Amino acid sequence: MADQSDTGIDRSTSISGLSQDGLFPSLEPVGKAAAKATGKAAAERVAGKSRTAKPREAAAVLPVARICVDVPLPHLDRPFDYLVPTTLDAVAVPGVRVKVRFAGQLADGFLLERVAESEHGGRLQFLDKVVSPEPVLRPEVAALAREVADRYAGTLSDVLRLAVPPRHAATEKRSPATSPSVPAADEGSPDEGSQGEGSQGEASSDVPSSAAARSAGIPPIAVPAVSEAGWRRYPAGVALLRALGDGRRPHAVWTALPGEDWPARLAEAAASTLAGGRGALIVVADARDLDRLDAAMTGALGGTGAHVALSAALGPAERYRRFLAAARGHVKVVIGTRAACLAPVADLGLVAVWDDGDDLHAEPRAPYPHARQVLLARAEQAGCGIIVGGFARTAEAQQLVEAGWAIEVAAGRDVVRRHMPQVVTVGEDDQMARDPGAVSARLPTAGWRAARDALLRNTPVLIQVPRRGYIPSVACAECHTPARCPNCSGPLALPSATAPPSCRWCGRVAAAYACPECRSRRLRASVVGARRTAEELARAFPDTPVRTSGRDGVLATVPGEASIVVSTPGAEPVAHGGYGAVLLLDTWALLTRADLRGTEEALRRWLTAASLCRHTGTVVVVADASLAVVQALVRFDPGWLAARELADRRELGFPPVVRMASLTGAPAAVADLLAAAKLPQGAEVLGPVPAADGQERMLVRTGRSGGRALTLALRSAAGLRSARKATDPVRVQVDPLDLL
Known part of the structure; x- marks a missing residue:
């Protein structure tokens, strides 16, 4: 036990609520603080905590509650023991939100478990309040959060902040606890005091049995017959589906075919798992992928209300409503973005992550967990199957295959060749000799011809540009010195064709900019962005509509007719029937990134765009064909490049x-x-x-x-x-x- 001076509690705060060793709360009253309050509620608190009041009695059975108090200090990242008064005996169950006295102040917490005795030899303080009788922290989620915190050198409270959303009392009261269907959405205002009560905690590692939903009186959900046609193109695909339906725990790394309807395949895997009586959890990178998966899941499950979609974009009421539907066992399939990997899904049979190389799967808040690693830990904890899927493959996924922990689910080379578009590289010496202008042109002749032919066939064309904006970087037209802001030395950019240059850091306009080296006022583009590219293409194809998709506005879909779509990586919209041509420009911006994952990330972004092309279309990549990453794109073989990357990292x-x-x-x-x-x-x-x-x-x-x-x-x-x-x-x- 640490001395009181080691607790890290601010000395300006009353510490009368701590025992002598500074770890567990004591029974010493705090009536002085309560006496300062006014009104009836304050008088009741004073009467209840005064030395002359009748002492409260502890519960007769399991009187000690282990509480995870919402204290963000790393050295206090452990449970604390409190006594359960008889008045709260019925509602103080594991998983509920509570309020306790900690360091003389009222703090939030979770009740983890109740035990007969405390290991602490001193006096224990009573629970102050059970905020809600709703058990929102399942034991398996608390155990998983503890494991994630240990793996990432963080605290349990930081992890559970991602797992349990803030309480919305109005939604909690209106949502029936026994209805097997998902309640209607309610975006009403939360009750007073309902915000900010999603405290953190830990619990035992008991895994719930498959009878959890049945014991709550929830009838089984009838699942439509699952089609195996889409998975037959993969030698191990049908076996994977059947293993999930039989309740086994297959581990798979799935490399999707070009043009694959991946939401439908994942929905079929979830439906097979649900048909076998177990739940499923699928995590995707962003809201657009979630919308596609949500639609596919509705089709695969027949609109039975057996699934919910969780994301940070939902309002507080809707998010909490869907969370309760999963926590109460009303739904057994949960899909969502990275925070959903900690969703309370009972009796898991499958966890899956799509496109695990996307950096959106990495949580930007402490302790910075990655969704793939959380799901791998959850698969081990729950004894369930897992699918790590994508058009590309990460070195982490390749390691799972090479270690024998997961099987590779990929189509044969003959099947890949039938489904992949033609890939043309521009950058070889013989092509440069025939087309000298391609050295400096951003749209070489081969790309221009592919775009023209696709438009003549009345199909859309996708052009991927790795830089957003108009001209994000400029330089002196005479000496090519990069243009920097006179105020903060940040890079200057042109926001439009008519606007003066402005700083990308401080936002100041540099209308009178002069080069510090040669005093020239003329500027040239160092890097061309998506909007400037769209402007140039509109002049080159005057009768064709040109659309942009990027940070200023992301398109989800485009019609399958003649048009040009200029997109930044990750914002490519889906075209009905696929694109007739895909052009990958300015590839140097991805290939020259000073990043350990630069090559892997370049192929992932290229394959994501190329997989939107029709198998009869053409993909033009402006890059040297001798590069290994370009060869992987030409062959649509991400597993080969992932094996090379893993071998290089093993050596280094x-x-x-x-x-x-x-x-x-x-x-x-x-x-x-x-x-x-x-x-x-x-x-x-x-x-x-x-x-x-x-x-x-x-x-x-x-x-x-x-x-x-x-x-x-x-x-x-x-x-x-x-x-x-x-x-x-x-x-x-x-x-x-x-x-x-």
């Missing part, structure tokens, strides 16, 4: 072959944390390297067998700094996507 000692942690902060703070951490034997400390805002970055690398020891050591060191009230924070990221 980079994730996922090793475990690595990134520490970013003030130099003294980073050094302090490393000094306090008991790193595992063989761990290497790399760096420091400069980071933003005068900070520095250190990397700690260890083998996969020492990964858990590394994260626990870093978490323990963070707890020591928290107990000492260290002022300078250190950002700890385990296996970050960005290492360079």
Whole structure:
């Protein structure tokens, strides 16, 4: 037990609610603070907590409740024991939200479990309030959150902030607890005090049985017959579906065919799992993918109301309503974006993630978990099947295949050739000799011809440009010196054809800009964005509508008729019937990224766009065909490139072959944390390297067998700094996507 001085509680705060050892709340009254309040409610609190009042009695059975108190300090990341009064005995069940006295203040928390005795020898304080009798934290979700927090050197409260949405009391009261159908949406205002009560907690690792829904009186859902036609193109596809329907736990890495209707395939996998009596959880990267999957799921399940879609874009009432539908067992299939990987789905038979290489799957908030890794942990915990799917393949997915943990679900080469479009590269020496203008032209002759032929066939054309905006970077037209802002030295850009240059950092207009080297006022484009490309194409094809899809407005779909769509990577709309041609321009912007995953990310973005092309269409990529990543695109063989990437990382000692942690902060703070951490034997400390805002970055690398020891050591060191009230924070990221 730590001394009271090590608790990290601010000394300006009353600590009369802590026992002598500073860890567990005591029974010492806090009537002085209550006496300052006015009104009837305050008088009742004073009477209830005064020394002369009749003491409350603890429950006769399992009187001790273990509570996870919502305290964000790392050294207090553990449960605390409280007594359950007889008045709350019936409603104080595991998983409910509670309020307790902690350090003299009222704090939120979750009731994890009730036990007969406490390991603490001192006096215990009583629960103050059960906020709601609704058990919103399932034991398996709490156990999963604890595992995720340990893996990423974080705290349980940070993980559960992603798992349990804030309470919406009006929705909770209106949603029936026994109806097997999903209640109607209610966007009414929450009741007073209903916001901000989604506190954090942990619980035992008991996994619920398949009888959970039946014990609640919920009848089984009739699932339409599942078609196996789409999966027959993959040698292991039908076996995968049948294994899910039989209640087995297949682990699969699925490489989808070009033009594959992937939402339909995942919906069929979920339907097979549901037909076998178990639940399913599918995670996608963004709202557009979620909308497509939602429509496919409705078709596959026949509109039975057996699934819900969860995303951060939902309002607080609708999000909480759908969360309750899953927590109460009314639905057994949940789809959503990255936060849905912690959704309370009972009796899981399948978890799946689509396009796991998309950086949207990485949570930007502490402890920065990745959806793929959370679902892998959940598959192990629940003993269920898992599908890691996409048009491309990450090195992490390839490692699962090479380790024998997962089977490869991919079509044969003859089937791939029948479904893939023709891929033409522009960049070889003989083509340059025939088309010298292609060296500098952004739309070479081969691309122009492919676009023209597709438009003549009355099919749309997709052009992928990796830069958004009009002209995001300019330089001096005379000496080619990059144009920088006179105020902050940020890069200058042209927002439109008629607007003066402005800074991309501070936003100031530099209408009178003159080159500091040659004093010329003329500017030239260094990088051309999507809007300028669309403007040029509108002049080249004056009778064809030109659309843009990017940050300013993302298109979900476009009609299957003659048009040109200029899109940034990740914003490509789906065309009815597919595109007649796909042009990949400015590929150097992706290939020259100073990133460990640069090659992998380039192929992922290219395959995503190329897979939207009809198999009779043409894909033109402006890149050197001798590059391995271009060869993988030409053959539509992401598994081959993933194997090469994994072999290179194994040789160089980079994730996922090793475990690595990134520490970013003030130099003294980073050094302090490393000094306090008991790193595992063989761990290497790399760096420091400069980071933003005068900070520095250190990397700690260890083998996969020492990964858990590394994260626990870093978490323990963070707890020591928290107990000492260290002022300078250190950002700890385990296996970050960005290492360079």
